[in-house]
Amino acid sequence: MRILRVFLRRRPRVLARLAGWSVLEALPAILSGQAVARAVDRGFLAGDPAAGLGWLGLLAAAVLVGAIGTRRTFRCLADLAEPLRDELVAHVVTGTLRRAAVAGGGVDRSAVARLTHQVEIVRDTFAGLIMTTRGFLFAIAGALLGLASLAPVVALLVAVPLLTGLVLFAAAVPRMAARQRAYVLADEDLAEHAGRAFAGLRDIAACGAGHRMAAEISVPVDAQAAAERAVVRMTAARGISLAVGGWLPLAVVLAAAPWLVDHGLTAGAILGSLTYLLHGVQPALTMLIGGLGGGGVRLVVTLDRILRGGGPEPVAHGGPAARPDGADVLLRGVTFAYGRRAEPVVSGLDLEIRDGDHLAIIGPSGIGKSTLVGLLAGTLQPQQGEVRLGGARTNRLDVRTLARQRVLIPQEAYVFTGTLLDNLRYLHPGADVHEIDRAAEAVGLSTVLQRLGGYDAYVTPDALSAGERQLVALVRAYLSPAPLVLLDEATCHLDAAAEARAEQAFAARPGALVVVAHRVSSALRASRILLLDGTAATLGTDGSLRRTSPLYRDLAGHWSVELPVFPARSSLPVSPAQSSQPASSAMRTASNRLRAPVLRRIAEM
Template sequence: MTGVRRTTWAALRARRRPLGRLAAWSVGESLPALLSGLLVARAVDQGFLAGRFTTGLAWLAGLAVAVLIGAVATGRVYRSLGAVVEPFRDELATRVVDGALREATRAGGRPDSAAVARLTQQVEVVRDTFGGLLLVVRGFLFTAGAALLGLLALSPPLAAAVAAPLLLGLAVFAAALPAMVTHQRAQVAAGEELGRSAAAALTGHRDVLACGGQGRVIAAVDRRIVAQSNAERTLARMAALRSLSLGLGGWLPVVVLLLAAPWLVRQGLSTGAVLGALVYVTTGLQPALHALVQGVGGGGLRYAVTLDRILRSCPPPGPHDEAPPVAPPPDPHPVAPPPALGPAPRTAAVRARGLTFRYGPHARPVLADFTLTVAHGEHLAVVGPSGAGKSTLAALIAGLVPPESGSVHLADTPVTAATPQALARLRVLVPQEAYVRTGTLADNLLYLRPEADEATVAAALEALGAWPLVDRLGGLAAEVEPGALSAGERQLIAAVRAYLAPAPLVILDEATCHLDPSMEARVERAFARRPGTLVVIAHRISSALRAHRVLVFDGDRPLVGSHQELLHHSPTYRELVGHWQEPAPDTRRAVTSTRG
């Protein structure tokens, strides 16, 4: 916990002026605790017991004035508290975000889902508990100190009789703190593990269902839930030690005063002084101790353990983190050709050279000097994080948007010079949001190839597994209501339409994302067997395992190669696949950069 102490002390030292204002207003707030017992004693001894009722009320009126002053000071205390707590919270949030970004963007790094819990939960826990700790520790020091000073003014023996059990209760509480910290740390760690387990289960739920691993995943998450539940119960049991401390330090002084009251009166202590002592204990010391034990034993433990977790998970940047990025050395090995796919054609299905594209003149390029060749008959999968440029590449290849610079040729035809009719004969693009129009099912399937005969349509439906959908809709002649179809059904209709199209190049831009994994695999295998070339903008990483080659958008340096080749060369691809084993040595040379 050295880092917690150092960080806390640094945060307080950096805000001396707000702390000074907080201490000054705390003096005013503790005024009732300092004067309450003395004024009550004077009201009883010099007023009510002496038969001077007005004098007694005057002394109590003085106490009322002190309470009003304390109330005004309390409002100022909270205003000063924000000037200390909020900047500390901002510093921690900045540290968590910086640490998560460094880890996610460094070579070989990976995103950490627990960073979300640290930012949205743990930083807020530290903020709230830091403010609470300042309040209760400050309150105990000023309130308990004022009450003890008042007791000392009434009677030094009384002050000693009260201080002894108070110190005993504090000692018991301090002795139990290490165990409390250990159990609180276990509770925070269990919460993070549960967050990671739940995030992994939710992220991979489609593949879990496809592989039939529901039972195993549920059991893993359940173990994390049980672990966190056990940690919470252990923390609850530690509350018994806090109760013991409160009993010794808060209630034992009351018992001592009540038992010793007759003896104290015989020794010459006035009745008002005994009553004033009880007021100091019950309205000053006891509430202050209760707030301290509950605050430090609850919020204080959460503060120490949670802040320690943040500091360990998000260390400050080292010298290597501040160094400018170094460009990778050029690959000295020759670029390997794509897999053999029969006799080599004279022209490529897709040839992109030096493509640069950005959304707006001042925007960061989505693609920069991008070069790619896709051979006739090849099956290419394009993978990468969301927003990396996969759909932009599909639109450029299909000729839907012009590049800022560079060129795209489909079978030696430049897409920027081709008419829409010519492009329709060269390629078919199936987007994620499939278009289905009102009309018969046959109209929707055949409008890219209206001359297709029944046997051709039947073969396409069989290849893509679409006959159950046809039967459900009532046959090919049935009227289709697009709004009544599910997203997956619309995608399947669009896939059959593209399968029937005469274009030799098919581009599936996340066109099967609403299908279940088994149906997605069937559709992609059908397109791979279809004569022509297939480019799949992958929604699931399993699409990459079915392709001849894979293009991965790995930061600013897209790479193309086989599955095994990319496992070695691309940290992004390893993260997407979830595979960290070292590949065989003979797969290290064939990865190609897409830089022109």
């Protein structure tokens, strides 16, 4: 409940308006008994029907004024319930994405139950709880004050059973919460099982395993039904509390009526006291027990599940937050698999990347190159071993620190709707125009910039080609202050010359560069090559891998080791004549040395 108290404290003006209109709404409860008593004693029993009708008319006017207050309270209620819902949706989505990205745990299907069902429960029950608590406080206060002013002795007779009913209800609340918690957990478990079954529906049908899957699903279905029945059975506790606190006072006043009349209480006062009980105390108590016993318990339990489901910030597993320094990356005994029973994609990997390094990762499609990049970036965490970035373990770095330390550009480049300048400055908001000009020229965005009409051009993702979107994302990454750049096939939609120019720019940039290569030419430009074959990872250079790895020779085909490459950080021998060639000329020279079948093979890679 602490989060709700904090939420409400941030909205004092809304609460003040709600309280003011609630006083107006409670006006009929405050005046009802007094008006009835005076209508009887001073009007009808005194032989003055006009006076009696006048008092009843005053009560009718109070009811109309109270209706205006009720209408206004619902408007105030929307200003509380909808912001809470928005905050909870953001919490669920953020927490689910964080766990999927940082822990690598796959899809959390129970998050669907939290987002589509539990958040709505909290929104609705929170609104109901506000109305219930507010209504009870103002109605019971008005009724008891009116009763005390009309007949103090009746107020004393009513107080004992009223307090007893409240005590009985308070004692039953923990048990109600326990059963409601079991119901919520059963609901999440059912969503998880059903999600897995629906995901594999075609395989289940193909294997004829429908009856087996139905039997497995029936277990969480029965558990959820049993939990729901247990919640319903707790309505008996609410009924007993209401009978003691709401109906017993009425019986006490009726039984004591002769004694009260003998001690000077008028018939109008007794009728007024009964009015306060029937139209003030009893409805307020019914509202409280029904609201807190149903919606209130659901709110507390469901909100607890939502907050727990969001997960903590992905900071250290104990100890102070780490502060990485530099672009060095160190992997020691790293093993990662998508699921507990799945075969590891990366197994026992040791790898060291130093500041100033240029590493290319190659291998057949689906072999785990993007998974390895995710481990290097800290968006995935290994089940075994450790990954250190700038000397700090990535599982001890929060998302903001990771964003300052490395930049990852995937194959599908993200461009948001807005100006081109806003897109380019996204990772470095303080970049001036001169810095952006230099970055655009280095990476090769100048032609696109001229076509669009400058940095103030308004762009949408569908207005740019896939290659243009990649160039925008590359310039954005180039401007980033992060020392480590990870390009996961981030140039796959560029031609070979444009790719070479972009990689040359990043290779000359301070820090370290890791490229998932989709062309062998990217590997030839790197100082080191990491070859993944599904069973092992081999680190070497183009020359060493050609000698030792049949898979690399198969991937490299007939590319010549004399292929001109850009000199930045490459350990391959490059002649002065080759290094002075422009990118397009160098690529044409290389292409002329290839036979037509080889060209077709490279185009398919």
